[in-house]
Amino acid sequence: MPTKLGARGTAALWAGKLTSALSRGLRRGGGTTLPGDVARWIDPRILTKLSRSLAEGTVVITGTNGKTTTAALLRHILEAQGRQAVANQAGANLIFGVTAAIVNQTSWSKTLPADVGLFEIDEASLPRLVQEVAPGTIVVTNLFRDQLDRYGELETTAAHIRRALTQGPEGVTAVLNADDPMVAALGDGLPRVIYAGLDDPSLLRPELSHGADAKFCPRCGSAFIFEGVYFGHVGRYRCPRGDFARPSPDIKATAISIEGMERMRLRVSDGAQTADVDVPLSGLYNAYNIIMALAAAKAMRVPLAKSAAALHDFTPAFGRMERTTIDGRAAVLLLAKNPTGFNEVLRTAIQFGKASSFLIALNDRIADGQDVSWIWDVDFEQLKGAAQHIVVSGDRALDLRVRLKYAEIPSERIEVVTDWRSALKRAADATPAGQTVFVLPTYTAMLELRAVLTRDGALRPYWQGQPADAKP
Numbered sequence: 072m073p074t075k076l077g078a079r080g081t082a083a084l085w086a087g088k089l090t091s092a093l094s095r096g097l098r099r100g101g102g103t104t105l106p107g108d109v110a111r112w113i114d115p116r117i118l119t120k121l122s123r124s125l126a127e128g129t130v131v132i133t134g135t136n137g138k139t140t141t142a143a144l145l146r147h148i149l150e151a152q153g154r155q156a157v158a159n160q161a162g163a164n165l166i167f168g169v170t171a172a173i174v175n176q177t178s179w180s181k182t183l184p185a186d187v188g189l190f191e192i193d194e195a196s197l198p199r200l201v202q203e204v205a206p207g208t209i210v211v212t213n214l215f216r217d218q219l220d221r222y223g224e225l226e227t228t229a230a231h232i233r234r235a236l237t238q239g240p241e242g243v244t245a246v247l248n249a250d251d252p253m254v255a256a257l258g259d260g261l262p263r264v265i266y267a268g269l270d271d272p273s274l275l276r277p278e279l280s281h282g283a284d285a286k287f288c289p290r291c292g293s294a295f296i297f298e299g300v301y302f303g304h305v306g307r308y309r310c311p312r313g314d315f316a317r318p319s320p321d322i323k324a325t326a327i328s329i330e331g332m333e334r335m336r337l338r339v340s341d342g343a344q345t346a347d348v349d350v351p352l353s354g355l356y357n358a359y360n361i362i363m364a365l366a367a368a369k370a371m372r373v374p375l376a377k378s379a380a381a382l383h384d385f386t387p388a389f390g391r392m393e394r395t396t397i398d399g400r401a402a403v404l405l406l407a408k409n410p411t412g413f414n415e416v417l418r419t420a421i422q423f424g425k426a427s428s429f430l431i432a433l434n435d436r437i438a439d440g441q442d443v444s445w446i447w448d449v450d451f452e453q454l455k456g457a458a459q460h461i462v463v464s465g466d467r468a469l470d471l472r473v474r475l476k477y478a479e480i481p482s483e484r485i486e487v488v489t490d491w492r493s494a495l496k497r498a499a500d501a502t503p504a505g506q507t508v509f510v511l512p513t514y515t516a517m518l519e520l521r522a523v524l525t526r527d528g529a530l531r532p533y534w535q536g537q538p539a540d541a542k543p
């Protein structure tokens with residue numbers, strides 16, 4: 072049924088769709104946000120008006136890392152239950168990107184063929200999105216210091232989220248990571264919270280890596296006692312003064328086993344049901360994305376057993392453990408955009424992928440962080456024993472080479488190649504037959520590398536949708 076938009080809303084929708092068609096024609100990256108700018112300029116209430124027709128409401132996902140994969144996992148679960156989702160493109164996670172997504176998917180005759188909205192949003196934009204779409208569920212994955220120049224303190228980011236959670240619509244359910252102290256603290260006093268977490272002590276590590284944030288109790292400021300961490304500062308913690316501890320998760324993953332880069336298995340339990348989940352992803356950080364998606368699905372009344380079964384044939388989101396072939400060598404693309412994310416993809420590649428050949432690409436555009444000093448917080452020392460060959464590329468390839476030198480990686484194993492096509496070729500050529508090249512780019516470096524691979528025919532253009540769209 073067409074949505075009632077009024078004359079102004081109709082004009083906004085059509086102008087947005089026209090902008091989208093034109094920018095696709097000009098090959099300007101598929102127009103992931105511009106149609107949103109145009110539509111909102113004509114009718115600032117266009118997002119509210121269009122989202123009203125979503126019968127099952129809206130889910131919003133925020134946090135520093137894992138938004139895109141969590142959203143893709145949740146979308147996969149919901150679509151397996153026959154629900155049709157409208158979702159924004161990975162990276163287009165400001166209010167304009169969300170508006171563009173819903174404008175693009177609404178027809179010229181004002182019909183939106185979707186019953187649920189599924190939006191990933193930047194933490195600072197969350198309060199505004201909540202005001203405009205009144206989501207039924209808000210998911211917070213984790214909170215880490217992002218690239219240094221992007222936002223202020225982590226406390227400011229947490230305050231944005233807290234404001235959105237307390238001023239959200241009546242009946243909103245918060246889905247929070249119990250193992251991240253700053254995220255867990257957001258649940259204080261909220262009427263409906265689902266806490267999700269990992270509960271497999273065999274995978275806890277003793278110490279905090281040097282990228283760790285949030286080491287202090289949000290109530291009294293004392294340094295937390297960590298029994299162990301799964302990554303960064305995410306793990307089992309308590310305040311020594313006893314006023315704050317990890318909430319017991321309502322849904323948790325136990326017995327996690329990771330088999331190479333191919334698959335991982337988790338036993339999950341929500342108190343009522345227990346199910347085994349088998350997902351084609353790797354790495355402990357992805358165990359969090361999986362448990363957060365299962366918890367969000369629970370908030371949307373999907374039984375755990377059904378969610379778990381749906382994830383068996385999940386396809387990774389673009390650039391997030393996406394597989395391709397580069398000049399005859401198997402390759403995995405692992406987006407790495409901040410110290411914690413970088414540490415975890417390095418660890419996963421080395422520990423589970425037995426990685427020895429790398430292409431690491433560092434750009435310094437706005438979306439990457441213009442101050443690249445954050446690379447000094449990345450634990451590149453992990454590469455010391457593992458890496459046989461590393462191609463460094465991107466705008467700041469030389470900074471990266473200096474950083475790797477300080478990580479004591481022998482200089483004869485590091486090669487600087489600035490041209491993208493040549494960098495891919497060199498990385499593939501240096502990879503022994505039968506092995507995999509691991510490509511770790513920052514955000515805009517990934518877009519550019521993907522553009523080269525798309526021209527080569529190895530990947531599809533990103534505006535033709537994430538692999539999740541490609542189901543028959």
Ligand SMILES: [Zn+2]
Nearest residue numbers: 288291310314
């Ligand atoms: Zn305390």
